[in-house]
Amino acid sequence: MTVTTRLRRARKRHIACGGYCPDIKPGDLYLEHKEFPGGEAGxxxxxxxxxxxxxxxxxxxRYGRAHYFKEVP
Ligand SMILES: [Zn+2]
Structure with missing residues (x-):
């Protein structure tokens, strides 16, 4: 497993989805994907x-990861 995904609540603005979506604002929930060198996505x-x-x-x-949002911190 070279990508880890976790639910986070933003403390600052983040560029969302490579810039295709409106920025994630402080207080919003979002998924953080962390990829390590050698991972499939490159x-x-x-x-x-x-x-x-x-x-x-x-x-x-949309991509079937709604279950992460059930673990709201
Ligand atoms: Zn998006």
Missing amino acids: WADAAGHPVRTAECRACSE
Whole structure:
């Protein structure tokens, strides 16, 4: 497993979904995906260190990850 995903509540603004979605604002819930070098998506290979991306709730639900939002902190 080279990607970890967890539910987070934003403390600052985050670019959502690579910039395709409106920014995640402080207080919003979102999913943080952390990919390590060698991972399938290849995001971290060029960077050479783990890369974190933020996914908004709407996309998370669209792609079948709504279950994460049941663990609201
Ligand atoms: Zn999104």
